[in-house]
Amino acid sequence: MKELLIATTNPAKLAEYQLLLRAFDLKVLSLRDRQITAEAPEDATTFAANASIKARFYFELAGIPTLADDGGFEVDALDGAPGVKSHRWLGVANPDDALLAREIIRRMEGVPQANRTARLRAAAALVYRDATGVHEEVVEATLDGIVPERCYPEIRKGFPYRSVIVLPERGRYLAELSDEEAARISQRRTLVDKLGPQLAHLAK
Numbered sequence: 001m002k003e004l005l006i007a008t009t010n011p012a013k014l015a016e017y018q019l020l021l022r023a024f025d026l027k028v029l030s031l032r033d034r035q036i037t038a039e040a041p042e043d044a045t046t047f048a049a050n051a052s053i054k055a056r057f058y059f060e061l062a063g064i065p066t067l068a069d070d071g072g073f074e075v076d077a078l079d080g081a082p083g084v085k086s087h088r089w090l091g092v093a094n095p096d097d098a099l100l101a102r103e104i105i106r107r108m109e110g111v112p113q114a115n116r117t118a119r120l121r122a123a124a125a126l127v128y129r130d131a132t133g134v135h136e137e138v139v140e141a142t143l144d145g146i147v148p149e150r151c152y153p154e155i156r157k158g159f160p161y162r163s164v165i166v167l168p169e170r171g172r173y174l175a176e177l178s179d180e181e182a183a184r185i186s187q188r189r190t191l192v193d194k195l196g197p198q199l200a201h202l203a204k
Contacts, residue, residue, distance in 0.1 A: 012158030071122030141190035
């Protein structure tokens with residue numbers, strides 16, 4: 001079975017990719033599985049550029065096909081913030097997830113319902129080598145919703161913004177959904193779908 005490295009230090013994100021990649025005949029490995037502790041830079045100004053930087057960085061270290069992503073939360077009433085700095089926007093290197101979620105709600109106080117639109121945006125880069133050389137595919141996806149007036153009571157570690165986005169067509173917080181339900185509709189599901197041809201090629 002061919003190997004695929006998922007280059008993330010976020011256990012929740014790794015678990016979601018493991019669910020999403022079950023359709024492919026690939027052995028999904030983590031950075032820990034490869035004993036990689038180095039940290040890739042994330043200093044670009046777009047999700048796509050950061051995903052590409054990380055995928056190339058870890059591909060060079062691991063020497064196997066590597067998938068990395070970068071993503072965050074965009075709130076229209078906050079001019080797109082937190083945006084590409086979603087996990088660092090409060091000026092703290094490793095902020096508490098609850099703090100991130102509650103700060104969104106605080107800053108949205110008094111904003112009318114019609115102006116509470118937001119989205120989870122992500123980009124993924126897949127870097128791999130075949131007989132013709134090294135290839136890279138970069139894709140992007142979003143999951144749209146509304147910022148509610150209060151956080152969902154359970155703020156899941158690794159996914160703080162799922163507690164502050166409601167999916168209008170379901171009338172539910174994203175955080176309310178089970179792992180399997182969330183994976184079926186998440187922005188990462190769209191990323192994997194877009195990378196499907198390349199992932200199937202790798203599995204041959």
